[in-house]
Amino acid sequence: MMSQSPSTGPNPxxxxxxxxxxxxxxxxxxxxxxxxxxxxGELRPVLSMAASIALILGLGLALSGVxxxxxxxxxxxxxxALSDEELSGMMELMEEESLLELDEEDxxxxx
Amino acid sequence: xxxxxxxxxxxxxxxxxxxxVQDGSSxxxxxxxxxxxxxxxxxxxxxxxMLGVMADAEDVAQAVFVKAWRAWNGFEGxxxxxxxxxLRITRNATIDAARKRNLRRMMPIDVLLEERSxxxxxxxDFDGDAVLARLHGAMSTLPPKQxxxxxxxxxxxxxxxxLASETGxxxxxxxxxxxxxxxxxxxxxxxxxxxxxx
Numbered sequence: 107m108m109s110q111s112p113s114t115g116p117n118p119x120x121x122x123x124x125x126x127x128x129x130x131x132x133x134x135x136x137x138x139x140x141x142x143x144x145x146x147g148e149l150r151p152v153l154s155m156a157a158s159i160a161l162i163l164g165l166g167l168a169l170s171g172v173x174x175x176x177x178x179x180x181x182x183x184x185x186x187a188l189s190d191e192e193l194s195g196m197m198e199l200m201e202e203e204s205l206l207e208l209d210e211e212d213x214x215x216x217x
Numbered sequence: 218x219x220x221x222x223x224x225x226x227x228x229x230x231x232x233x234x235x236x237x238v239q240d241g242s243s244x245x246x247x248x249x250x251x252x253x254x255x256x257x258x259x260x261x262x263x264x265x266x267m268l269g270v271m272a273d274a275e276d277v278a279q280a281v282f283v284k285a286w287r288a289w290n291g292f293e294g295x296x297x298x299x300x301x302x303x304l305r306i307t308r309n310a311t312i313d314a315a316r317k318r319n320l321r322r323m324m325p326i327d328v329l330l331e332e333r334s335x336x337x338x339x340x341x342d343f344d345g346d347a348v349l350a351r352l353h354g355a356m357s358t359l360p361p362k363q364x365x366x367x368x369x370x371x372x373x374x375x376x377x378x379x380l381a382s383e384t385g386x387x388x389x390x391x392x393x394x395x396x397x398x399x400x401x402x403x404x405x406x407x408x409x410x411x412x413x414x415x
Contacts, residue, residue, distance in 0.1 A: 117374040122337070122345020122353070123265045130257050133275065134250050137282040142290075 247296070249289055253282055256300070260307045266368040267311040268318060269333055269357055271342045277314050281307050304383050308365060315361035330354040330405065355405040359398050366391055367398040 178187055188196065260281055264274035284306055292299060324332075334354035337343045343350070356364055369375045377388040384391070 119372050119374070120345065120349070121262060121266055121368075121372045122343050122349040123262060124342055124344055125258050125261055129261075129275070130254060133257055133261075133279060133282070134253050136279060137253060137286050138250060140283050140286060142287060 249286060252299075253285070256303060257282070260303070262372075263307055263365075263368065264311050264314070265342075266353070266356065266372060267315045267361065267364060269337065269353060271340070273314065273318070277310050278307075281310050301383060308383065312361045312365055315364065319361065326358045326405070329358055330409070333357045351406060351409060352402070355402045355409075356398075358405065359401060363394050363398040363401075366394045367402070370395050371399075 261278045264277040268274050334350040337350040377391050380391050381388045
């Protein structure tokens with residue numbers, strides 16, 4: 107019989123597998139050479155998972171800050187945002203204003 | 218409270234044995250190496266029957282005992298509970314490994330049967346006859362949970378009541394699982410015998 111184990115019932119059957127004594131010795135030595143790590147060892151996976159989550163959240167926040175469009179408040183920005191049609195419409199308006207021959211002082215009272 | 222109940226008292230994080238009791242109900246952790254030596258064959262043989270390949274079975278057994286080794290000093294419970302815990306993690310680990318193996322190797326049943334049987338017969342770790350190799354081949358075609366119940370009942374003759382407490386499944390469900398597994402294996406082996414003699 108290959109293995110008389112504590113889990114076997116009253117009529118265990120031969121399964122045909124053979125386990126050498128040397129293999130048991132080697133397995134015991136391999137397992138016992140694994141560092142225990144103590145309390146910190148138990149916490150390490152949890153800590154590394156927490157660090158990963160914090161990193162992902164941090165990156166997410168940083169990226170959302172970078173990707174968020176800044177409000178367009180300056181004249182230059184608003185000019186750049188105009189489409190070709192809007193820009194040509196604006197140019198026409200400016201030409202009309204020049205035809206009216208408004209002086210610089212009149213600009214203040216125009217609107 | 219029985220004398221075997223109050224075996225240890227806590228001093229900080231250190232467990233201090235108050236007396237030595239050898240009745241198996243001791244809460245004092247035994248020497249790990251001796252304990253592993255006593256249980257290694259049981260774990261490895263379950264893995265072998267589930268996976269069929271020594272290298273894979275040894276990997277699973279090692280993972281199980283590394284888990285036990287790491288939890289050794291913090292384990293609260295007596296020897297029977299420690300063994301029950303070992304059996305539970307062995308079952309879970311072997312079923313997981315068998316599932317992964319099945320996913321990797323989807324193939325028709327007759328091909329699997331043939332491959333598995335010839336693989337066993339040429340293995341140095343197996344000295345059973347062709348019939349036993351065929352039985353292992355047929356077992357390898359079962360779904361992992363059924364295979365686990367079958368090997369525990371057929372080879373180890375373990376009582377259903379133990380298997381039920383270990384798996385959290387009813388005895389009825391385990392009996393049904395064993396019955397289905399047995400029928401499938403009978404059908405495979407019968408077909409095999411028919412092909413051989415006709």
